[in-house]
Amino acid sequence: MAYQIPLFNLNFDECEAKAAYDTIRSGWISTGSKCAELEELFAKMLGAKYAVSVTNCTDALHLCCMLCGFGPGDEVICPSLTFAASANCIRYVGATPVFADIVGPEHINIDPADIEKKITSKTKGVVVVHMAGYPAKMDEIMEIAKKHNLKVVEDACHGPLSEYKGKKLGTIGDCSAFSFFSNKNISTGEGGMFVTNSEELAAKAKLLRSHGMTTMSYQRASGHATEYDIVELGYNFRLDDIRASIAIEQLKKLPGDLEKRISVRKRYLENLSNVKGLIIPFEDCKEFTSNYIMPVILTEGNKERRNAIREKIHEAGIQTSVHYPAIHKFSIYKDYGVVLPQTEYVTEHEITLPMYAALTMEQVDFICDTVKKIIKEI
Numbered sequence: 001m002a003y004q005i006p007l008f009n010l011n012f013d014e015c016e017a018k019a020a021y022d023t024i025r026s027g028w029i030s031t032g033s034k035c036a037e038l039e040e041l042f043a044k045m046l047g048a049k050y051a052v053s054v055t056n057c058t059d060a061l062h063l064c065c066m067l068c069g070f071g072p073g074d075e076v077i078c079p080s081l082t083f084a085a086s087a088n089c090i091r092y093v094g095a096t097p098v099f100a101d102i103v104g105p106e107h108i109n110i111d112p113a114d115i116e117k118k119i120t121s122k123t124k125g126v127v128v129v130h131m132a133g134y135p136a137k138m139d140e141i142m143e144i145a146k147k148h149n150l151k152v153v154e155d156a157c158h159g160p161l162s163e164y165k166g167k168k169l170g171t172i173g174d175c176s177a178f179s180f181f182s183n184k185n186i187s188t189g190e191g192g193m194f195v196t197n198s199e200e201l202a203a204k205a206k207l208l209r210s211h212g213m214t215t216m217s218y219q220r221a222s223g224h225a226t227e228y229d230i231v232e233l234g235y236n237f238r239l240d241d242i243r244a245s246i247a248i249e250q251l252k253k254l255p256g257d258l259e260k261r262i263s264v265r266k267r268y269l270e271n272l273s274n275v276k277g278l279i280i281p282f283e284d285c286k287e288f289t290s291n292y293i294m295p296v297i298l299t300e301g302n303k304e305r306r307n308a309i310r311e312k313i314h315e316a317g318i319q320t321s322v323h324y325p326a327i328h329k330f331s332i333y334k335d336y337g338v339v340l341p342q343t344e345y346v347t348e349h350e351i352t353l354p355m356y357a358a359l360t361m362e363q364v365d366f367i368c369d370t371v372k373k374i375i376k377e378i
Helices: 014-026 032-045 055-068 085-092 113-120 138-148 199-206 218-221 243-272 305-316 331-336 341-350 362-377
Strands: 048-054 074-078 096-100 101-102 107-110 123-129 151-155 176-177 193-194 293-298 349-355
Touching: 014 243, 032 048, 032 193, 032 331, 032 341, 048 055, 048 138, 048 199, 055 085, 055 123, 055 151, 055 176, 055 193, 055 199, 074 085, 074 107, 085 096, 085 362, 096 113, 096 331, 101 341, 107 113, 107 123, 107 199, 113 138, 123 138, 138 151, 243 293, 243 362, 293 305, 293 341, 305 349, 341 349, 349 362
Parallel strands: 074 096, 074 123, 123 151, 151 176
Antiparallel strands: 048 193, 101 107, 176 193, 293 349
8 A cells, every 4th residue: 555644754865865876986885984974973963972883773782782791691671662672682692681561651661660670689781762762761760770780771763862851862871772774763774873971882882893803994994004803702783884974964954853843743742632542652741852753542442443443544545553562472572471561551552653754734634633533433
């Protein structure tokens, strides 16, 4: 089906095309000067000390878990209401993910109270996901982490430039991960960023992203080195200069894009805030956020009703999605035997509506009118 109003759109124009073309013509397309430029811009944008470009957010999360020292025998607490990478990264290093519930339909981020309940002698850290670009309860989480000597990883893939009490998301914990996947606020097709304020973690991340090599090809080609040593068992997590050049153009557009998303969100709230049978997560949030997605939660019915409503919305030419199926319900995690009532309710009642800067107010009104009509009928 070709949707009249898609879930998201790609905010590309001739700027990204020219940046990629110019990089290709430069003769250097792997990790080089464009990656270095992007890292500097990204760190400055967040007010962070260090940013290390990588192949994708999953690899950034993998680095976070390695650098926080998680390993076999350790437990790391994380939400289940997120993409699977947020838990898989814990398993990559041999540790065990321990799923905590969310606060509830009004605040679909991890619940600090449930984090504390899940802490054992094996707990070494917490992976926090800022759903939809809205901040988790970081003061409470950081206090718990301090009390129990835990590392905190921020999965900020939804939240470039989102804020929590004056700080950018991704700068509060020990380290963080951002995504440049095709449908994210910053899009390069694939790509990601590891962020930290620790010089030691940043240096280690640069080693691990490129096979543990002491110098990279660009340094040697530029005459800054002639040989290298391998000092760590590293990986190939390198971003290339083509994607980095695209990301640089995306960073230039990001502030304006987010301002337009604020207007789109405001229009949604005007239309849907008082609709019976509907909850809008983070409705009362006053922070500056990325508004990555527009989730709404049904208050009645079950998963089958939610799916029937989605089908009717699709028939009207509007694409929707679900963010996300619960990780602990996937076959690979079913044996954990976890029960998370709030997460399970939301995953069976949530609908993600279109959200992007190019949405017109007329389109938002049409989406909202359609949703209101259908939830009354089904």
